[in-house]
Amino acid sequence: MLINADFSLRAVVAPSQYQWVRSPQSGVERVMLDRVGGEKARATSIVRYEPGSYFPRHHHPGGEEILVLAGTFSEGDAHYPAGWYMRSPPDSSHQPFSEEGAVIFVKLRQMSESERRSVRINTRDSSLWVAEHGRESCPLFEGPGEQVSMERLTPGSLVFNGFVDGAEMLVVEGSLSEGEQRYDCGSWIRLPPGHYPGFVAGNAGATIYLKIGHLAMSHRP
CATH class of the missing domain: 2.60.120.10 (Jelly Rolls)
Known part of the structure; x- marks a missing residue:
């Protein structure tokens, strides 16, 4: 399948x-x-x-x-x-x-x-969150070619800065938008390596699961 x-x-x-x-x-x-x-x-x-x-x-x-x-x-x-x-x-x-x-x-x-x-990891433990670059992050895992975190974004803030070596997102709270496209809570998005300057947090902000780097070497079997 x-x-x-x-x-x-x-x-x-x-x-x-x-x-x-x-x-x-x-x-x-x-x-x-x-x-x-x-x-x-x-x-x-x-x-x-x-x-x-x-x-x-x-x-x-x-x-x-x-x-x-x-x-x-x-x-x-x-x-x-x-x-x-x-x-x-x-x-x-x-x-x-x-x-x-x-x-x-x-x-x-x-x-x-x-x-x-x-x-x-209990991501609802506030002591695990770190504020940096205008957002809050809860690191979950980091290994060769893979970084996983929860990200809490303020309204209108960028999801990515610069080139992304592949990314996967699940909107857990709030919403994301990309131009006229809106991604509500529960939306799953997988992006191949590239630039994605259009992804921003929605009007109420967003909390997302974010995994990056793991798709760089992926290919269709």
């Missing part, structure tokens, strides 16, 4: 375009944002857990990255409400579930084989 699989092209999925698809597990649905492969795929998705739903224990050969958008996502005795960011390295395993229901942003099989560090 190929969905937005040509990484040399811009890809956008707005909330109005969400197509919820049942997963193999009862009570769990997903919106496929990009995908290369079948059920076991390099994939980026929005996943929705109904209250009381779960997945059996399983491994992630290429790692898993999660941002909790709503509700509470759980693993064993650990519970992660909205705002938590997680990275589980290649060959890790878990048995996820949600008692109250949850919506999460998930990236699968997109980590370096050398990555071994587990990351758990």
